[in-house]
Amino acid sequence: MIGRLNHVAIAVRDLDAASATYRGALGAQVSEPQPLPEHGVTVVFINLPNTKIELLEPLGADSPIAKFLERNADGGMHHICYEVDDLIAARDKLKAGGARVLGDGTPKIGAHGKPVLFLHPKDFNGTLVELEQT
Numbered sequence: 001m002i003g004r005l006n007h008v009a010i011a012v013r014d015l016d017a018a019s020a021t022y023r024g025a026l027g028a029q030v031s032e033p034q035p036l037p038e039h040g041v042t043v044v045f046i047n048l049p050n051t052k053i054e055l056l057e058p059l060g061a062d063s064p065i066a067k068f069l070e071r072n073a074d075g076g077m078h079h080i081c082y083e084v085d086d087l088i089a090a091r092d093k094l095k096a097g098g099a100r101v102l103g104d105g106t107p108k109i110g111a112h113g114k115p116v117l118f119l120h121p122k123d124f125n126g127t128l129v130e131l132e133q134t
């Protein structure tokens with residue numbers, strides 16, 4: 001069911017500092033920051049030859065990454081995003097198998113303008129999974 005790895009997301013406290021590290025030490029091309037209030041984060045993307053890195057900074061009082069950063073003061077790997085051809089079919093199959101789809105199960109539009117859903121980390125080996133419609 002899952003297809004390509006779309007991105008690996010890293011939660012950070014300071015997006016400018018993290019962007020500078022990727023740009024400077026790692027020689028990466030880093031996009032401009034993109035605030036996404038509906039997701040409670042500001043993101044930058046780093047395009048690699050085979051996938052993307054998504055750096056996430058909390059935005060607003062109810063950011064879903066706030067608690068994660070309280071627990072991980074230096075930041076850390078927050079989620080992994082796989083592409084699926086049919087997000088609704090994938091959601092329904094996962095729910096039928098007992099996996100927890102986060103929120104009310106209605107896809108939101110993600111950073112790439114495509115529908116996304118999240119799956120509970122406790123159901124996937126301690127890793128928060130994002131699914132993005134191709």
Ligand SMILES: CC[C@@H](C(=O)O)C(=O)SCCNC(=O)CCNC(=O)[C@H](O)C(C)(C)COP(=O)(O)OP(=O)(O)OC[C@H]1O[C@@H](n2cnc3c(N)ncnc32)[C@H](O)[C@@H]1OP(=O)(O)O
Nearest residue numbers: 039043064067068078102110111112116118121126127128
């Ligand atoms: C930019 C837009 C979009 C894109 O297009 O790419 C994005 O990526 S948006 C990214 C941010 N959005 C989200 O993360 C939405 C989904 N997340 C959530 O609904 C919540 O963050 C969560 C996963 C349900 C966690 O909720 P929270 O309240 O922060 O934590 P809990 O205390 O309830 O945690 C329960 C349990 O799970 C462990 N946990 C939490 N987050 C993670 C994580 N990222 N990776 C692995 N494990 C995680 C947490 O440690 C708790 O474990 P125990 O302590 O053992 O109970």
Ligand SMILES: [Co+2]
Nearest residue numbers: 009054081130
């Ligand atoms: Co993401």
